[in-house]
Amino acid sequence: MEKKFKSLPEPIYITRPLLPDINEVSEKLQEVWDSNWLTNNGPQHGLFEKKLIDILKVPSLSLFNNGTIALIVACQSLRLSGDVITTPFSFPATPHVLSWNNIRPVFCDIDSVTFNIDADKIESMITPQTTGILAVHVFGTPCDIKKIREIADRYGLKVIYDAAHAFNVEINGTGIGNFGDISMFSFHATKLFHTAEGGALTFKDPNLKKRIDLLKNFGIKNEEEVVMPGINGKMNEIQAALGLVLLDYIEKEREKRAALAGLYKKYLADVEGLTLSSIPEGVKSSYQYFVIRINGKKFGCSRDQVYERFKKYNIFTRKYFYPLCSEYTCYKHLPSSNAGNLRTAKKVVSEVLCLPFYGGLSEGQINEICGILMSFRQGGSKN
Numbered sequence: 461m462e463k464k465f466k467s468l469p470e471p472i473y474i475t476r477p478l479l480p481d482i483n484e485v486s487e488k489l490q491e492v493w494d495s496n497w498l499t500n501n502g503p504q505h506g507l508f509e510k511k512l513i514d515i516l517k518v519p520s521l522s523l524f525n526n527g528t529i530a531l532i533v534a535c536q537s538l539r540l541s542g543d544v545i546t547t548p549f550s551f552p553a554t555p556h557v558l559s560w561n562n563i564r565p566v567f568c569d570i571d572s573v574t575f576n577i578d579a580d581k582i583e584s585m586i587t588p589q590t591t592g593i594l595a596v597h598v599f600g601t602p603c604d605i606k607k608i609r610e611i612a613d614r615y616g617l618k619v620i621y622d623a624a625h626a627f628n629v630e631i632n633g634t635g636i637g638n639f640g641d642i643s644m645f646s647f648h649a650t651k652l653f654h655t656a657e658g659g660a661l662t663f664k665d666p667n668l669k670k671r672i673d674l675l676k677n678f679g680i681k682n683e684e685e686v687v688m689p690g691i692n693g694k695m696n697e698i699q700a701a702l703g704l705v706l707l708d709y710i711e712k713e714r715e716k717r718a719a720l721a722g723l724y725k726k727y728l729a730d731v732e733g734l735t736l737s738s739i740p741e742g743v744k745s746s747y748q749y750f751v752i753r754i755n756g757k758k759f760g761c762s763r764d765q766v767y768e769r770f771k772k773y774n775i776f777t778r779k780y781f782y783p784l785c786s787e788y789t790c791y792k793h794l795p796s797s798n799a800g801n802l803r804t805a806k807k808v809v810s811e812v813l814c815l816p817f818y819g820g821l822s823e824g825q826i827n828e829i830c831g832i833l834m835s836f837r838q839g840g841s842k843n
């Protein structure tokens with residue numbers, strides 16, 4: 461007999477911020493108070509930068525007040541201009557940072573398995589106006605970094621990776637922040653690791669550090685010299701202190717999420733019409749999201765129906781990244797936004813759903829979420 465589910469007494473959201481023990485935060489904040497130093501390269505900032513270089517296994521890093529300002533500065537520091545090829549399947553910040561630099565986003569279609577920019581289609585989008593590629597490691601899955609590097613080298617293009625979802629991701633032991641000219645990590649509260657708001661750029665070229673650090677501090681070189689039109693992108697001591705405390709929590713959070721992902725897989729792996737997110741060979745995952753793709757015909761219920769029906773049970777999933785960036789009013793007029801150019805992205809964006817995913821979820825809750833999901837399909841059976 462089909463099991464009947466009731467609306468949950470407490471809502472389950474897509475994620476919850478990882479919150480450390482308040483006493484540990486208080487202790488760390490006491491250090492900030494004692495130092496009498498709240499921002500502009502303080503001791504917590506210095507220590508946090510060093511620790512992150514270690515954890516992310518990168519040669520160089522610069523901290524920011526958020527990931528969006530970091531990406532804006534990344535474009536400035538590489539002197540990108542004209543057109544930059546990017547993906548329509550991302551958070552609004554990705555194309556917006558180009559616009560804020562007077563750069564025209566050129567949307568390239570995506571890969572149907574990884575949901576990342578389709579490296580095989582990049583070359584056909586290159587024109588004399590193209591100066592770079594802004595690719596996103598969507599949901600933390602690495603882009604085709606080898607092919608993108610090859611194309612960029614051949615055409616003399618710069619590469620920026622939006623690694624907002626890819627904290628501590630590694631490919632065969634190499635930190636994801638080593639690829640491309642610059643990578644950006646977001647430390648927004650919704651991320652696996654966060655500083656409430658915050659972010660970082662990583663890069664190999666030591667000369668970039670000087671320029672990036674100037675750009676994020678109004679272009680101020682010293683008390684009497686302002687050498688470029690910079691912005692205020694500085695991470696403050698309170699953000700850095702929170703980050704330092706939270707660093708000790710991420711491995712455990714990652715383990716919990718890995719176990720939850722295992723449970724989702726156990727319940728949903730063989731269900732007709734569902735494709736589950738998987739971790740590529742050799743990749744250490746950020747476990748940022750648990751993503752399913754729903755073929756409405758085969759599953760017996762479309763992605764949009766699943767999303768709406770879940771809400772009635774007090775379960776809040778997310779249709780990331782709907783709508784495509786190419787459909788925003790500010791970008792839909794662009795030639796590259798035409799639907800014929802973005803066939804895979806159009807299909808993927810209508811089928812993808814992120815399920816609740818954070819360490820605080822219990823096995824019972826995952827059980828319930830999966831049971832409710834299965835009840836949406838005709839008959840509610842597994843196959």
Ligand SMILES: Cc1ncc(COP(=O)(O)O)c(C=O)c1O
Pocket residue numbers: 526527528529550551553554596622624625646647648658659
């Ligand atoms: C893919 C992507 N890029 C950029 C950002 C912007 O980062 P932030 O919120 O730190 O400004 C986000 C969201 O947080 C994102 O998901």
